[in-house]
Amino acid sequence: xxxxxxxxxxxxxxxxxxxxxxxxxxxxxxxxxxxxxxxxxxxxxxxxxxxxxxxxxxxxxxxxxxxxxxxxxxxxxxxxxxxxxxxxxxxxxxxxxxxxxxxxxxxxxxxxxxxxxxxxxxxxxxxxxxxxxxxxxxxxxxxxxxxxxxxxxxxxxxxxxxxxxxxxxxxxxxxxxxxxxxxxxxxxxxxxxxxxxxxxxxxxxxxxxxxxxxxxxxxxxxxxxxxxxxxxxxxxxxxxxxxxxxx
Amino acid sequence: xxxxxxxxxxxxxxxxxxxxxxxxxxxxxxxxxxxxxxxxxxxxxxxxxxxxxxxxxxxxxxxxxxxxxxxxxxxxxxxxxxxxxxxxxxxxxxxxxxxxxxxxxxxxxxxxxxxxxxxxxxxxxxxxxxxxxxxxxxxxxxxxxxxxxxxxxxxxxxxxxxxxxxxxxxxxxxxxxxxxxxxxxxxxxxxxxxxxxxxxxxxxxxxxxxxxxxxxxxxxxxxxxxxxxxxxxxxxxxxxxxxxxxxxxxxxxxxxxxxxxxxxxxxxxxxxxxxxxxxxxxxxxxxxxxxxxxxxxxxxxxxxxxxxxxxxxxxxxxxxxxxxxxxxxxxxxxxxxxxxxxxxxxxxxxxxxxxxxxxxxxxxxxxxxxxx
Numbered sequence: 001x002x003x004x005x006x007x008x009x010x011x012x013x014x015x016x017x018x019x020x021x022x023x024x025x026x027x028x029x030x031x032x033x034x035x036x037x038x039x040x041x042x043x044x045x046x047x048x049x050x051x052x053x054x055x056x057x058x059x060x061x062x063x064x065x066x067x068x069x070x071x072x073x074x075x076x077x078x079x080x081x082x083x084x085x086x087x088x089x090x091x092x093x094x095x096x097x098x099x100x101x102x103x104x105x106x107x108x109x110x111x112x113x114x115x116x117x118x119x120x121x122x123x124x125x126x127x128x129x130x131x132x133x134x135x136x137x138x139x140x141x142x143x144x145x146x147x148x149x150x151x152x153x154x155x156x157x158x159x160x161x162x163x164x165x166x167x168x169x170x171x172x173x174x175x176x177x178x179x180x181x182x183x184x185x186x187x188x189x190x191x192x193x194x195x196x197x198x199x200x201x202x203x204x205x206x207x208x209x210x211x212x213x214x215x216x217x218x219x220x221x222x223x224x225x226x227x228x229x230x231x232x233x234x235x236x237x238x239x240x241x242x243x244x245x246x247x
Numbered sequence: 248x249x250x251x252x253x254x255x256x257x258x259x260x261x262x263x264x265x266x267x268x269x270x271x272x273x274x275x276x277x278x279x280x281x282x283x284x285x286x287x288x289x290x291x292x293x294x295x296x297x298x299x300x301x302x303x304x305x306x307x308x309x310x311x312x313x314x315x316x317x318x319x320x321x322x323x324x325x326x327x328x329x330x331x332x333x334x335x336x337x338x339x340x341x342x343x344x345x346x347x348x349x350x351x352x353x354x355x356x357x358x359x360x361x362x363x364x365x366x367x368x369x370x371x372x373x374x375x376x377x378x379x380x381x382x383x384x385x386x387x388x389x390x391x392x393x394x395x396x397x398x399x400x401x402x403x404x405x406x407x408x409x410x411x412x413x414x415x416x417x418x419x420x421x422x423x424x425x426x427x428x429x430x431x432x433x434x435x436x437x438x439x440x441x442x443x444x445x446x447x448x449x450x451x452x453x454x455x456x457x458x459x460x461x462x463x464x465x466x467x468x469x470x471x472x473x474x475x476x477x478x479x480x481x482x483x484x485x486x487x488x489x490x491x492x493x494x495x496x497x498x499x500x501x502x503x504x505x506x507x508x509x510x511x512x513x514x515x516x517x518x519x520x521x522x523x524x525x526x527x528x529x530x531x532x533x534x535x536x537x538x539x540x541x542x543x544x545x546x547x548x549x550x551x552x553x554x555x556x557x558x559x560x561x562x563x564x565x566x567x568x569x570x571x572x573x574x575x576x577x578x579x580x581x582x583x584x585x586x587x588x589x590x591x592x593x594x595x596x597x598x599x600x601x602x603x604x605x606x607x608x609x610x611x612x613x614x615x616x617x618x619x
Contacts, residue, residue: 053462057618074618079464089459093264094257105253106463134264 003031006158006189007052012061014047021047023212025061029191031157034184036203037193038236043209045193046086046162052191053083053160066157079107082151082159086166090147092136096127099135099150107154114153121149141172148179152188159183161192165199177202197233206232208239215239250465254473258447262477272443276435276485280492283431287554288423291377297324297332297341304352306361313389314345319381342368343378355393417585428499429580430553432489433515433573436482440516441544442537444478445523449536452527461617468612475520475608482516483509502587511579511593514600518572521607528614547573575600 007029014022021044029035037045050056052065054074063070066080090099097118104114122128125145135143144164151159161180165173177199184190192203200206201220208216208223216223216239220232229235263269296314300307314320323341326332332344346364354361365382369375418425451457460470486509493499523540530536550564551573557565568574579596582588590597 054618055458055462075464078462081462083459083462085455085458087455087458089456091257091261091456092454093261098257098260102253102257103463106250106460106465108250108464 003033005029006031006066007035007191008062008064009048009052010062012048012051012063013059014044014051014056015059020212022051022058025214027207027214027217029158029189031189032184032187034180034190034192034202034204036200036206037191037209038195038197038200038206038232039193039209040195040240044212045209048209049160049162049191049193053081054078055083080157082154082156084144084147084151084159084161084164086163090135090143090150093134095134096122096131096138096146099146100153103150104153109154117153121153125149141168141175144168144172145176145179148176152183156188158189158191161190163193163195165194165196173199197231197236200232200236208236210240251469251473251476254465254469255476258473258477261447262481268443272439272481272485273488275438276489277492279435279438280428280431280489281496283434284424284428284493284497287427287431289373290423291374291381292318293321294319294343294374294378294381295323295341296320297326297335297344298322299326299329299332299344299346301327301349302347302351303349306352306355307347310347310363310385310389313385314382317381317385319378320385336366336368342374343382345382424497425499425585426581427553428493428497429584430551430577432486432493432580433551433576434548434553435489436486436512436516436576437519437544437547437573439482439485440478440519441523441540443481444474444520445527445536445540446533447478448474448524448527449530449533452531453533465617467615467617471524471608471612471615474524475517478520479513479516483512486512499584501584503583503589507590507593508580508583511576511583511597511600514597514604515572515576517604518600518607521604521609521611522572524611525607525614528611528616547571550574551577553577569599570603572600572603575603 012025068076
């Protein structure tokens with residue numbers, strides 16, 4: 001892989017009491033990459049993503065994101081990343097504009113810059129007619145696209161997406177992935193978790209997690225070759241099943 | 248600073264976009280003032296009295312008329328049967344039974360001491376004591392009349408008596424409204440401060456929007472301050488509204504400085520908001536918050552000295568009140584509004600509130616975690 005390392009994880013362990021959510025994770029993510037985190041519910045994807053974005057502190061291990069240490073400099077990480085979580089996180093009782101204004105303001109953008117970005121964003125999404133509507137009036141697909149765009153408002157180096165397409169129809173999912181590609185081609189690193197196997201095909205590299213451990217990490221093509229599978233879904237089933245049976 | 252302003256703006260938009268809350272924050276205090284101030288009174292009037300008149304003499308008649316004429320008693324039953332009277336007391340139909348035994352009039356007429364038996368329902372000790380005192384007052388009156396009527400026939404002059412005159416300070420007419428209103432103003436501000444701000448914070452946790460804030464560079468103190476300021480402003484507006492109603496409706500006296508009152512209320516609100524936000528950082532659902540908040544608010548109000556004199560509470564309770572912001576502000580309000588106390592008179596109270604405000608806000612900021 002070419003380019004700079006923007007995320008590096010060494011021996012990451014996260015425990016909740018006696019439960020180990022992340023068991024000794026090691027991986028790197030490079031600039032401009034679409035890095036997919038794949039796994040069943042409870043595999044530890046979200047836990048890892050929350051640690052990388054500074055929302056959760058690791059129990060042990062070394063985590064560097066955008067050049068900052070997640071244990072000691074989580075607030076510096078937060079300045080340099082965007083984050084969009086599976087639970088819809090814009091303020092539902094604020095309008096589109098008010099949300100944009102709020103998040104722009106929080107990241108210290110000037111009023112002028114917020115206005116410019118807002119206009120660009122609304123044009124890109126074809127959203128001008130919705131600008132004064134409160135979020136709760138918008139259909140879920142539009143909200144997800146908007147949330148993604150708002151998370152990019154302050155031009156972060158890395159964006160973390162936690163199951164961004166959960167509960168969204170196939171057409172919107174498709175459009176959403178087009179937005180992801182566009183963002184990645186602008187040099188922004190995408191870190192995305194999903195449990196839709198077809199989405200894994202769109203990633204540059206995928207990391208498959210099972211019960212807190214990384215069980216495979218490579219490009220979708222290499223994984224398919226290695227496991228002699230037609231698609232990532234088959235890879236996933238081949239990897240996950242024998243593991244389950246040994247338990 | 249700009250970040251805080253953006254956050255405060257967001258809070259205000261959210262408060263006023265909520266149709267129910269935006270009306271309730273102004274309607275509740277108005278209704279509270281109009282209902283609570285006249286309703287909560289310690290004045291005891293119209294004590295239901297049952298009389299067992301076994302004498303049926305002109306003397307007993309005179310006693311009954313005297314009692315009837317008093318504003319404190321309402322004779323609801325007259326009977327000859329002690330059992331019936333006891334039964335009435337049992338059913339809460341009367342609070343005091345006055346038994347006039349037969350021979351009451353005869354004894355009085357012959358100049359010998361006569362006796363009465365009063366039974367008082369003492370479930371509420373202070374009502375019982377007051378009823379007894381009022382009854383005693385009427386009897387003393389009657390005794391004095393009797394002795395002055397008998398004076399003509401006596402050669403001896405009556406013994407010299409001590410005359411005492413008094414004046415009630417700060418509330419000459421002993422109007423309970425004047426006493427209660429400054430306290431009720433505090434209860435009103437407490438509800439706004441403690442409940443609304445805390446619930447607001449926990450709601451963000453429940454919906455998940457707080458995650459989105461926690462993943463931004465917003466500093467902890469910025470977020471806490473932005474949660475406090477809107478409710479501080481609303482609380483002060485409610486206080487002004489309450490004072491206005493007090494002036495227009497109950498013509499409450501206002502001897503001191505309004506600025507001083509608002510200074511006290513500001514410190515108080517910061518203290519209460521800090522506590523509420525501290526509790527909300529510790530709770531993860533609105534239900535949990537409400538349960539704990541209810542406990543705090545009830546304890547603070549009942550121990551504040553609004554209903555019971557602070558000085559008659561046990562020492563440990565008075566010690567507890569050192570951290571009870573409601574107790575401090577009620578004292579400030581009463582002193583400033585009724586006595587016209589100045590800043591020097593209430594400096595202890597102000598300093599205490601300032602310390603509570605500082606500590607509770609500090610703890611709320613420290614306890615709020617952006618990274619768990």
